Amino acid sequence: MWLELSEEAAADLAEIADFTIRAWGEQVADDYVDGLLALFSDTARMAHAVSVDDRLLKRLTYRSHFLFFETHADRILIVRVLHRRRDVFRHLP
Secondary structure, three states: OOEEEHHHHHHHHHHHHHHHHHOOOHHHHHHHHHHHHEEEEOOHHHHHOOOOOOOOOEEEEEEEEEEEEEEEEEEEEEEEEEOOOHHHHHHHH
């Protein structure tokens, strides 16, 4: 099974990195994004993720962010990476 990032998820990661660099510095940003990327590859945790709705969409939490993804036969699609304080359902497809 391979991982695929949606364009929106890639933009979310860039936004998270940029914000974290400005707020806490490059090392903290690198560590935070590395933690998110490690979560992406943790397929065991993904198998036990919380279903968001009646679609294929599932959610995992990493510190202050929610990782929304869909599992398919051949891949895991990372749909969005959103801060927990955002109106997440407004930003989901």
